[in-house]
Amino acid sequence: MPWYRGVADNRRPAKFRIAARVPVAIPLDAAEEELWAELDARTPQFLDLWHSIRDSGAELPAVPKPPVTLVDLCRELAYRMLAHCNFCRYDCRVDRTKGGHFGTCKLGADSRVSTYFHHLGEELVYRGRSGSGTIFFTSCNMRCAFCQNGDISTDKDNGRPMDPRTLATMAWLLRVEGCHNINWVGGEVTIHLHTILHAISLLEGLRPTEEDLRNALPGKADYYVRFGLDMAQASCQGAFNAPMLWNSNFFMSAEAMKLLRILMDVWLPDFKFGPERCAPLLSKTPFYWETVTENLRLIHDWGEDFTIRHLVMPNHVECCTLPVLQWVAENMPDAPVNIMDQYHPDTFCDPASPKFSPKYRDLARRASRDEILRSFRYGKELGIRFESLSYEKNSTGLRL
Ligand code: SF4
Structure with missing residues (x-):
């Protein structure tokens, strides 16, 4: 996984920093279909830049950051999706900004974080020596009867509501403390796409205040361990850097995949069930096989690390x-x-x-x-x- 390792070791800037160098030509209050057309038009430009940095070690362009970037566009599109939610394959089309009508995940606009910490139980390639910087979100869109994280996936009120800046501060803290990646996980993460993309959009310029850190510390399961803070292990080419890891059931919509392609450096998909009746019987999830295999095919065809x-x-x-x-x-x-x-x-x-x-x-x-x-x-x-x-x-x- 050369891309992931390059970002983890700060030899390469994370994708969210590359996307922040790609300008967007239309205002973010344009109609949603125009925003999607702009994303489709800008994605090849992003990929060219990513490939040149990945394959030949090119530096980030030394140009001023554009006023509106591809990262901003991804964040805006996630919020547009939230108003007719199609984050995942359920495609519920409910307006989660208003509440009142809920989709399968039963969530409104709030995202809740149950806990976060240096996770030493992930695969060696992700936990390394200092752990995977894992942030656990509450609730899920699937209903696996055997869920191994049932305390947070089946209790949508577990944890506490999280604003994007506090979430970004949690990610910043984990990385500055030495974690090798930021591991977005649940429950399920896809159902919190808007909050996570918003937090990622804040990361490059984030300088957490004492108040930010005070807000972030509750919920940090290993807060009592003195890790020390070292910006050097969290920066590349002069700014904050960390690989973004999408740890998901992969029951995502095609639109969510398009946004995540721009921002995720590495993927950790579950592939739980065969093509027969087990997904509906054990997790009440239709379309499981076709959705997950399609999304796996995409990340493979895109040349992603996973x-x-x-x-x-x-x-x-x-x-x-x-x-x-x-x-x-x-x-x-x-x-x-x-x-x-x-x-x-x-x-x-x-x-x-x-x-x-x-x-x-x-x-x-x-x-x-x-x-x-x-x-x-x-x-x-x-x-x-x-x-x-x-x-x-x-x-x-x-x-x-
Ligand atoms: S995240 Fe999925 S389950 Fe939840 S409202 Fe959106 S489409 Fe429905």
Whole structure:
């Protein structure tokens, strides 16, 4: 993942800083369709600049920052989408700025953050030595009965409402404390697209005040650890720098993907279910397979850096794990995959929980030794790149 590593090590400026050098020619109060046309027109210019910086190490252009930039345009488009919400594939078309009518995620305009910290549990490539700067948002657009983060995904009132400046301060703090990336995660992040893009648009020029830091500190799970602040580990070519990591269920709309293409340096998509009935039955999510495979195809075709995560679930190896791995092998055999073995019964699948529903009895145990080894063996037969990711942190210690 050369682009991600280049940004993480501050040898390259993050995409949000490159997009901030691309001028936008129309006012941001133009009609939404004109804004989308402008995005389509400016994206090739952005990509040319990104490729020249990525491939030949070119510096950011030494020109004054344009008055309105591609980053501003992405932020504005996210707010326009919020008023007829099509952030994700549900395409609810509700006006989340007004409240009253809610979509599947049941959210209005507020975004809530549950917690944030240096995450030492992500894959080695992301957690490194100092952790992945992970910001956990509340609520989700999917309804996975087995959710491994059910405390925040099923409780939309968890955490506290977050304004973009405080959110940007959290990201700034994590990076200046040494985190290797800013890891936007949930619940699900797509449903908070407007707040996150707004925060990213503030990052380059952000100089947090004491009040900003006071606002940001509640919710920082590791606030008691003295990390020290070092701008040198958070800057490239004279300004704040950090790779943006999109850690998502990938049930996103095509429009959301277009905006994120401009701003994300690396992607961490889940690929949970096979093409049969498991997605509607276990997560009440229609169109799952076609949506997620289409979005995976996009980031692969775009030449993005990414890692696919697949969680092996009990009794779902034949219907989910095998077709997922087969799809990867047929469509992007070079993609790194983490075949995860740490499934535990949770949320509605945990027999010890009052929320347990007997209809999920099949998911009320850990994956067996045979199921995990069968998954690894199939990955190996297919020639998938999974071993270094899957073995270094597996909780069962199983490997071929
Ligand atoms: S984020 Fe998705 S689920 Fe929520 S209102 Fe928008 S389209 Fe619907």
